[in-house]
Amino acid sequence: MYKVCHITSVHDQGDVRIFEKECTSLAKRDDFDVYLVAAGESRTQNGVKIIGAGTRPRGRIRRATGFASRIVDTAVGLGADVYHFHDPEFVLYAKRLKATGAKIIFDSHEDNYTQILYKPYIPVAVRKPAATAYRRHENKALKYIDAVIFPCMISGRHPFEGRAKRYIFIDNLPIIGDVSERELTDEMRRTVCCVGSLTEARGTTQLVEACRRAGVKLILAGNISPPEYKERLTTDDIFSYVDYRGYCDRSQVERIYSVSGIGASTIQRVGQYPIIYNLPTKVYEFMSMAIPFVVSDFDFARRVTEEYDCGIAVDPADIDAIAAAIKTLADNPSRAGEMGRNGRKAAEERFNWAIEEKKLYDLYDELLGI
Secondary structure: EEEEEEOOOOOOOHHHHHHHHHHHHHHHHOOOOEEEEEEEEEEEOEEEEEEEEOOOOHHHHHHHHHHHHHHHHHHHHHHHOEEEEEOOHHHHHHHHHHOOOOOEEEEEOOOHHHHHHOOOOOOOHHHHHHHHHHHHHHHHHHOOEEEEEOOEEEEEEOOOOOOOOOOEEEOOOOOOOOOOOOOOOHHHHHHEEEEEEEEOOOOHHHHHHHHHHHHOOOEOOEEOOOHHHHHHHHHHHHHHEEEEOOOOOOHHHHHHHOOOEEEEEEOOOOHHHHEEOOOOOHHHHHHHOOOOEEEEHHHHHHHHHHHHOEEEEEOOOOOOHHHHHHHHHHHHHHHHHHHHHHHHHHHHHHHOOOHHHHHHHHHHHHOOOO
């Protein structure tokens, strides 16, 4: 029996990628004893032993230093055969984790260097030096890391190519469940949903205004940030057209999907978004739920919508174009239904967690010599 320990200081215990997919998949195997060290209380769920690390500090610096150190102390005390970490602050502890003799996996959910360059809470003058410092620490840590997981290509290559000993793509694709044919009411056909992080860079402002122009209902679910943007957006007259649900757990998100006829993701052309060979996780979820969608016309998204005929790609800065695409889907239920079914078929055949789960198993087997 191999002991596997996932660690995170940023994400909640029930995080979909970390807990519901990776940890739960590993716990299905008889040869793995799976632990997750994260903020919160200790419990066991889905065969995963969750070790609570207490309350997560509010400040980013405190979370990335003292709290991360506490999580590492707890994890090392477990004596695991594999340590699998999910947050960039743990690159500072890679040497210590490796000193236990375990295999070390860095699950880099994002290109952290590029993300730092566009973080709104970091002063502009500090961003490049901070990103450079992070990259320096990351490169040093890679000497002690046995494999790096990243969700997709950026500019046609793995961002750790030439730097990591072993690198692999494992995407955050949806778990495919049964989807019954829905009888959509007129209101549902004219309801748009957007779930996840709600920021300016993710096109929340453009989507809200586009839905107003298209004359449809918009359900937003997720945290609006930063606080000053939330204040500006929610006090604007256009927000009166929005059904804002705030943060929603998985069951609440699924209920939102069940009453929505259209999905939307209008990420803007900033940072790494236009050059990522991937779709936002929410778009894969739309496909798995047979929901047609409107998406930013970045290269990969445009190719997917054209190949599978499952959505409409538009210029995310063009509010009229977003509104027109939404109106096309809302006013043509037969065509929208066809696109939804096409998306579901693509999810069943290509874009689903079962495919990624096999990659995860293969990586662990390779590292452990199973």
